[in-house]
Amino acid sequence: xxxxxxxxxxxxxxxxxxxxxxxxxxxxxxxxxxxxxxxxxxxxxxxxxxxxxxxxxxxxxxxxxxxxxxxxxxxxxxxxxxxxxxxxxxxxxxxxxxxxxxxxxxxxxxxxxxxxxxxxxxxxxxxxxxxxxxxxxxxxxxxxxxxxxxxxxxxxxxxxxxxxxxxxxxxxxxxxxxxxxxxxxxxxxxxxxxxxxxxxxxxxxxxxxxxxxxxxxxxxxxxxxxxxxxxxxxxxxxxxxxxxxxxxxxxxxxxxxxxxxxxxxxxxxxxxxxxxxxxxxxxxxxxxxxxxxxxxxxxxxxxxxxxxxxxxxxxxxxxxxxxxxxxxxxxxxxxxxxxxxxxxxxxxxxxxxxxxxxxxxxxxxxxxxxxxxxxxxxxxxxxxxxxxxxxxxxxxxxxxxx
Amino acid sequence: xxxxxxxxxxxxxxxxxxxxxxxxxxxxxxxxxxxxxxxxxxxxxxxxxxxxxxxxxxxxxxxxxxxxxxxxxxxxxxxxxxxxxxxxxxxxxxxxxxxxxxxxxxxxxxxxxxxxxxxxxxxxxxxxxxxxxxxxxxxxxxxxxxxxxxxxxxxxxxxxxxxxxxxxxxxxxxxxxxxxxxxxxxxxxxxxxxxxxxxxxxxxxxxxxxxxxxxxxxxxxxxxxxxxxxxxxxxxxxxxxxxxxxxxxxxxxxxxxxxxxxxxxxxxxxxxxxxxxxxxxxxxxxxxxxxxxxxxxxxxxxxxxxxxxxxxxxxxxxxxxxxxxxxxxxxxxxxxxxxxxxxxxxxxxxxxxxxxxxxxxxxxxxxxxxxxxxxxxxxxxxxxxxxxxxxxxxxxxxxxxx
Numbered sequence: 001x002x003x004x005x006x007x008x009x010x011x012x013x014x015x016x017x018x019x020x021x022x023x024x025x026x027x028x029x030x031x032x033x034x035x036x037x038x039x040x041x042x043x044x045x046x047x048x049x050x051x052x053x054x055x056x057x058x059x060x061x062x063x064x065x066x067x068x069x070x071x072x073x074x075x076x077x078x079x080x081x082x083x084x085x086x087x088x089x090x091x092x093x094x095x096x097x098x099x100x101x102x103x104x105x106x107x108x109x110x111x112x113x114x115x116x117x118x119x120x121x122x123x124x125x126x127x128x129x130x131x132x133x134x135x136x137x138x139x140x141x142x143x144x145x146x147x148x149x150x151x152x153x154x155x156x157x158x159x160x161x162x163x164x165x166x167x168x169x170x171x172x173x174x175x176x177x178x179x180x181x182x183x184x185x186x187x188x189x190x191x192x193x194x195x196x197x198x199x200x201x202x203x204x205x206x207x208x209x210x211x212x213x214x215x216x217x218x219x220x221x222x223x224x225x226x227x228x229x230x231x232x233x234x235x236x237x238x239x240x241x242x243x244x245x246x247x248x249x250x251x252x253x254x255x256x257x258x259x260x261x262x263x264x265x266x267x268x269x270x271x272x273x274x275x276x277x278x279x280x281x282x283x284x285x286x287x288x289x290x291x292x293x294x295x296x297x298x299x300x301x302x303x304x305x306x307x308x309x310x311x312x313x314x315x316x317x318x319x320x321x322x323x324x325x326x327x328x329x330x331x332x333x334x335x336x337x338x339x340x341x342x343x344x345x346x347x348x349x350x351x352x353x354x355x356x357x358x359x360x361x362x363x364x365x366x367x368x369x370x371x372x373x374x375x376x377x378x379x380x381x382x383x384x385x386x387x388x389x390x391x392x393x394x395x396x397x398x399x400x401x402x
Numbered sequence: 403x404x405x406x407x408x409x410x411x412x413x414x415x416x417x418x419x420x421x422x423x424x425x426x427x428x429x430x431x432x433x434x435x436x437x438x439x440x441x442x443x444x445x446x447x448x449x450x451x452x453x454x455x456x457x458x459x460x461x462x463x464x465x466x467x468x469x470x471x472x473x474x475x476x477x478x479x480x481x482x483x484x485x486x487x488x489x490x491x492x493x494x495x496x497x498x499x500x501x502x503x504x505x506x507x508x509x510x511x512x513x514x515x516x517x518x519x520x521x522x523x524x525x526x527x528x529x530x531x532x533x534x535x536x537x538x539x540x541x542x543x544x545x546x547x548x549x550x551x552x553x554x555x556x557x558x559x560x561x562x563x564x565x566x567x568x569x570x571x572x573x574x575x576x577x578x579x580x581x582x583x584x585x586x587x588x589x590x591x592x593x594x595x596x597x598x599x600x601x602x603x604x605x606x607x608x609x610x611x612x613x614x615x616x617x618x619x620x621x622x623x624x625x626x627x628x629x630x631x632x633x634x635x636x637x638x639x640x641x642x643x644x645x646x647x648x649x650x651x652x653x654x655x656x657x658x659x660x661x662x663x664x665x666x667x668x669x670x671x672x673x674x675x676x677x678x679x680x681x682x683x684x685x686x687x688x689x690x691x692x693x694x695x696x697x698x699x700x701x702x703x704x705x706x707x708x709x710x711x712x713x714x715x716x717x718x719x720x721x722x723x724x725x726x727x728x729x730x731x732x733x734x735x736x737x738x739x740x741x742x743x744x745x746x747x748x749x750x751x752x753x754x755x756x757x758x759x760x761x762x763x764x765x766x767x768x769x770x771x772x773x774x775x776x777x778x779x780x781x782x783x784x785x786x787x788x789x790x791x792x793x794x795x796x797x798x799x800x801x802x803x804x
Contacts (some may be wrong), residue, residue, distance in 0.1 A: 067483035079471035
């Protein structure tokens with residue numbers, strides 16, 4: 001007997017039929033003798049519908065009232081799923097964020113979890129009930145409802161699992177695990193049985209879109225084992241944990257991220273503090289900078305190239321232009337038709353030649369490499385966007401199929 | 403400057419345009435220098451839509467989960483209305499039942515209010531904010547959401563008004579006040595400026611459908627002045643209070659109630675306790691009995707006729723048949739094509755001949771009278787359903803137009 005926290009996303013509870021399937025998974029977990037806590041997201045398009053309703057009334061409502069509005073979505077999900085489990089004869093109760101003591105700060109719309117008391121959950125588990133919890137929502141010190149922002153329900157699940165010392169936290173999605181590459185693009189991609197937190201973090205931030213970083217970071221901090229699996233098929237998924245058993249392959253996966261733009265500042269003065277000036281301006285505008293390349297230019301000048309999320313490129317250009325005088329560059333060049341392709345693997349540093357193997361694959365496929373960036377567990381390269389899928393396939397072939 | 407509680411029903415907040423109109427009324431009340439607390443119902447069909455969603459999943463869900471589901475409707479209303487007032491530049495905050503300390507018993511789906519702490523409301527009023535409160539919902543001693551059942555939002559408004567010692571509680575509906583008869587049926591019906599609690603109670607229970615009895619009863623108990631008025635027109639409505647200024651007319655209004663069925667038990671034994679047996683059976687089935695007529699039949703037998711709500715007639719017949727042996731009747735007759743027509747007036751007892759005037763009107767209109775029932779402030783008669791509207795018109799003409 002174990003204590004298992006399960007999380008089901010919006011597409012998994014989108015309609016009555018899917019709620020029935022999800023309830024079947026929950027009931028089976030309970031009938032196998034486990035204590036079960038379930039976190040649910042809002043049904044399919046509910047959140048978008050509510051945002052549209054709000055937009056008709058006020059294009060810029062306060063975040064506090066937006067959270068009051070949006071938190072109803074998860075409430076509807078847990079009530080409907082509870083009714084479904086009741087019909088199956090299961091003992092069940094649904095609970096909201098404030099009822100389980102999900103304390104957050106007051107950053108409405110993007111609140112951070114401070115603590116989960118979980119007393120009510122424990123009480124209900126002692127009564128042998130399945131406990132359904134509304135994801136994505138908490139309560140601040142004023143007693144007001146907050147929402148956790150993107151990936152909020154994953155984070156709710158991990159926070160509850162940590163607070164209850166659960167044995168496992170299962171994240172059910174519409175894919176059946178983490179793959180060596182995006183299976184829609186690379187048909188030969190293989191599902192991984194296990195992956196480390198760090199690898200998952202790199203893959204998530206590189207656009208693998210399976211788990212949100214916040215939840216993986218929290219799981220890593222508290223050593224909570226995660227499992228990513230499908231709510232549509234009954235089979236094991238991918239476990240995310242501190243150390244994986246075998247290093248079957250040198251890398252765990254390949255990811256492509258198209259939300260990238262490259263900005264180049266040409267002809268900067270070659271003097272101390274110039275990079276600081278550039279990146280302070282961007283930091284003040286809350287624009288994240290990823291890969292940075294600094295190179296000596298001609299005649300005592302230098303160039304700086306860096307990448308930003310593509311949806312921030314326009315704003316980055318605007319703020320840099322505003323500070324053109326202070327920074328002192330001669331030319332600004334922006335490229336928005338690029339993509340970042342990365343290989344991720346916890347064992348990378350201890351195996352020589354991993355990066356070389358990647359570059360060889362790209363050379364074989366005749367893909368030009370722009371900037372290169374490396375960390376302990378990843379190597380990223382910038383390529384032309386229309387060559388990115390080909391690059392991923394070539395690298396996948398080199399590492400997993402040869 | 404006064405403290406005013408306003409309540410708007412579901413049709414008043416059914417869409418963005420109506421929310422704007424309602425927000426205009428609220429803003430004007432605030433700008434006139436008043437403290438304003440507003441209670442809102444769920445938008446138009448929201449509650450029905452949610453009930454349908456539940457029905458697809460479980461035709462008989464627990465009432466606890468049903469309340470978890472349905473309480474989202476009012477939450478959506480207050481958030482949207484708050485956003486609208488924000489856009490108009492008004493300081494505003496929305497609050498849920500649990501946030502204002504709306505304590506109820508645990509009768510899910512039909513909970514009774516035990517107390518309203520209202521601390522949070524007072525705090526927000528001190529900050530000069532308009533306070534929007536979700537109607538229809540409370541919280542029980544377990545910390546679970548309850549709903550108040552039919553007329554719940556009216557009751558929420560009155561309970562808050564009482565707890566805050568408000569100066570006035572305004573109930574906005576889609577009619578502009580209380581009329582001497584249903585204006586859709588009697589075009590000459592007149593709007594009343596004032597009416598007593600007792601008159602309002604009789605009219606509500608007689609099917610006038612303006613205010614729910616629970617809210618009027620609570621207002622009467624605590625002497626809270628109510629005003630019924632339209633959210634579509636800006637003009638005074640009808641005040642409901644303890645004593646009305648003038649007795650312009652002998653009666654206040656005429657009501658028709660079609661939710662009536664007459665059941666006759668023929669050939670009962672003429673012995674003590676027989677009526678007790680009949681009505682205990684019905685009371686145990688929670689069926690309300692209204693008018694009762696007991697008459698001596700032939701040969702030491704007796705007959706009992708009584709009315710029940712028409713939607714309970716079938717169940718009443720079933721339970722009476724089940725107890726046919728114990729009660730001992732020879733024949734049961736049910737008539738579901740009748741209606742109850744009543745005149746209501748607080749000054750009735752002190753004016754002779756009121757009932758006679760009503761009967762004269764019915765005689766003139768050639769409407770047959772079935773059973774008759776009188777109380778201190780009303781006279782009710784049963785008539786054939788298809789003659790009821792004609793009966794109301796005839797009585798209205800006699801009392802208000804002659």
